[in-house]
Amino acid sequence: MDLNYTPEEEAFRQEVRDFLKENLSEELATKVRNGRELNRDDMVGWHATLQSRGWLAMTWPEEYGGPGWDAVQRHIFEEELALANAPRTVPFGLAMLGPVLIKFGTEEQKSTILPRILDGSDWWCQGYSEPGAGSDLASLKTRAVRDGDHYVINGQKTWTTLGQFADKIFCLVRTSTEGKPQQGISFVLVDLDTPGIEMRPIKLIEGGYEVNEVFFTDVRVPVSNLVGEENMGWTIAKYLLGHERTNIAGVGASYEALNQLKALARKVKRHGQPLAKDPLFAAKVAEVEIDLEAMRLTNLRMLFGSSDAQGSVSSMLKIKGTVIRQALNDLSRRALGPAAAPFPSEEVIGNYSVAPPEAASNAANYFNNRKLSIFGGSNEIQRNIITKETFGA
Incomplete structure (x- = not known):
């Protein structure tokens, strides 16, 4: 199996980068980069920007308003959005309900609901x-x-x-x-x-x-x-959760978090030298990077092998993706030391900032992302799914 991108796929990647350079504001990218909470206008506005190009519902076929991309194009698109610090699209209508209606819904449900998801009429x-x-x-x-x-x-x-x-x-x-x-x-x-x-x-x-x-x-x-x-809901739920778990893996988002961690380690000093030169810390970063690269390759094998994000592969991606993201949060917190402690409401006291910009929301993100290994089906449950599908237990 050839996991290298074709010239056409690389050209598509450049097209996405050009679009992001022209349409993603620095203000919004900075908000995402620093882990700040996005408001409703941020999310709705970004959805409208993507929809103006026809790129909002990336998993939908063209007949329903999607771009008609294959699995590799979708992967490239998600990866480039994450690397550019673009907001993740709100998945509930686009990545969950939309695919469910396209597969299981009536023609009336499709014709009525899908356009309203695309134009932002319904959240x-x-x-x-x-x-x-x-x-x-x-x-x-x-x-x-x-x-x-x-x-x-x-x-x-x-x-x-x-x-x-x-x-x-x-x-x-x-x-x-x-x-x-x-x-x-x-x-x-x-x-x-x-x-x-x-x-x-x-x-x-x-x-x-x-x-x-x-x-x-x-x-x-x-x-x-x-x-x-x-009484068919369990079948639909399993179909939907396959999409959700693969989305939770967040390969591109983890690579961007890794880039930020490396930049932070070059900036922060311990004992008079950059933290990046500390052998123990560098080894921990390398371990996470190796796991992330292995997950990326697993994700690509799944994309080339099947268009359905179901079963044990999506469960594996969910487990590894969430564990990696939590490890990156933890290493970032350790790199910042006491500066990572303040929550957003505590970062400024009077006119004095108690934390540097790169520490913004660090503690809040660390605690918030403890949920990643729980929602979408806890990682313990995903391990049971893998066992059953692999060994028939």
Whole structure:
């Protein structure tokens, strides 16, 4: 298998770089580079910029408004966006619901919903996890009871990322209690303006607000909002999570984080010399870089071998990608020492800055990214998936 890029692929890479140079503002790139929290206008504006070029929904086929790229082009595009410190696109409508509707949705759902995702009319969030059903998603208890032409939904979802900006949510709900738990789950689309829905913020350890809990009390949803067949939700969930886990791997984002770490190690001094020359620290950086390169090659093998991000390969990428990103966060924190400690609200006291620019949000990002090995299916669960698919256990 030849993992080298063709001249056409390298030309495409240059086209992406030229686009980013012309359209990505330094202000927005700096915000991303320094780990600052993006607001709704930042994310919506960047989506509009990508859509103006037809590059927003990169996994969608051309007939639905996507660029029609192959897997390698998508990989190159994501890699260049990360290296340029462009914001990651909000995945819920674009990388999760969109592909689900294209594969399982009705023609009416496709024609109505997909264009509204592209033009920014709708902001979707994900209703999967519950207080007692996270990685063990089949244990979910949110019920949807059929009542004529509607489902009546009662229950609770948690860890709903960016739900405070959303006006729609796609949910896994229990429509049957017969048979195995996986067999009674359905995939339903819900308008967040529907009576009976309450969204409450969850404050994170570093003071940020990006996740929520959502309560459903006698929420009436049209049966036409069902995606696929009733009790088919587990099949759809596995398909969607394959896309999510590969996206979580973030190869390009980790390479950019590695570049920043190396630059920091050249700047910070220990015992009168750059930290980059410290043998122990340099060995730790080299270990992470070797793991990252191995993950990049695994990702490329998957891209050349199959267009579907499913099964044990996506689980392996999810595990390694999240572990590598956490290791980079940890090394950056260690390189900065006490300067890494302040949270964003503590960086300036009066007119005095207690941390250099490169330390901005370092502690907040370190704590926030502890979640990476948990969401999208915890790494422990992913290891079980790999074992079952590899050994049939």
